[in-house]
Amino acid sequence: MSEFINNRELQSTNHTDRLAILRQIFKDLYNGKNIKEVKAHFDAFIGKVTVEEISQLKHEEMLDNDLPVEEIQRLYSLHTEIFRDSIEETPRTKHPEDEPGHPVHTFILENKEIDKLIKTKVQAHFEQFIQDDSEENVYQLLEDCNLLLDIDKHYSRKENLIFPYLEKYGIYGPTNNMWRIDDFIRDSIKEAKQKLTNYDGDKQAVAGVVSFIIQEVVNMIYREENILFPMALQNLTEDEWVKIARESDEIGFCLTGPAGEWKPERNEISEKSISDGYIKMETGLLSLKQLELLLNHLPVDITFIDQDDVVRYFSHGKERIFARTKAVIGRTVQNCHPPRSVHVVEELLADFKAGRKEHEDFYIKFRDKYVYIRYFAVRDESGEYVGTLEFTQNIDPIQAINGEKRILS
Incomplete structure (x- = not known):
């Protein structure tokens, strides 16, 4: 691997060394190293990773923007695989995301509905379509894609409300990485809808794009709930969450809505009225x-x-x-x-x-x-x-x- 990884003494590494190892791990993935080997090195020298460490990684620096879309998608999937089940829970005294109406509470409610749609409808109808691409099965899958288009509101709120505040704290990884994947998902849903609307018997073409949608939507739920939301909860202030809650209606909600109006115990936002000057x-x-x-x-x-x-x-x-x-x-x-x-x-x-x-x-x-x-x-x-x-x-x-x-x- 690299000089970082080969040095066994780095098992008790400081923060700077750990980040260097993590960056090297992602470079190794980029250079085509076997995922099992890279994951083994990650487990041996990193073990558990914190949300703070992830926030300091800028994966986009390691990726060539001229890479084919398929290669970028592959690398992001590998990034998720490396982190899966390895993220330490951030200790916090308060959990505002458990309160109905808090933006993260609403995002998680939406994720539950998205996950249910994927597992109870999209997956089931996709399997039926693979067995028999009848007009009825094509139509059922098309209806599922129409429902999934609503995911754009979920992603738009994330991109336009959470990302700007993370950037304010110098955290740019999610802005660049997640937004790219969000766009891949959006485009794939539209592509699947188009192929099913004008279905010409090319079952494999439909199967490829729907399989990608299922995998990436589920992966995105994991990324949000284990990386993005903890990262945002760790950095954003209560006043900033209040602003996000107030502006969410502007964009809309996906498959469900807020479970209530969030009223934090302490809200010192003072919105200045427009001057008479x-x-x-x-x-x-x-x-x-x-x-x-x-x-x-x-x-x-x-x-x-x-x-x-x-x-x-x-x-x-x-x-x-x-x-x-x-x-x-x-x-x-x-x-x-x-x-x-x-x-x-x-x-x-x-x-x-x-x-x-x-x-x-x-x-x-x-x-x-x-x-x-x-x-x-x-x-x-x-x-x-x-x-x-x-x-x-x-x-x-x-x-x-x-x-x-x-x-x-």
């Missing part, structure tokens, strides 16, 4: 209240990112196209996007900063909307770049316009 601008004078109401009544979604790529503001209209939560404020925009699309964001921002572009437009079909997304470089009077404005609008109603309208409805 006024802002004098070149073309007018508005109170802060008027300004916020004005921005929130625009028929578009606006987000502003400063010169350091940090999200500073988003409008909060009645019908947002993409979910935003207050947890994104103060977060770098790169960490607000799925890892697979970060390179597009970074390339666009680099063009804005260098003055190569002033704006860029995208347009996509999103659910029942045709979404027009525009990015503008914001510059001061001297032409210096001060940030980027994101402008998002549902243009379906605009495209449907024809003729003229000259009177009130």
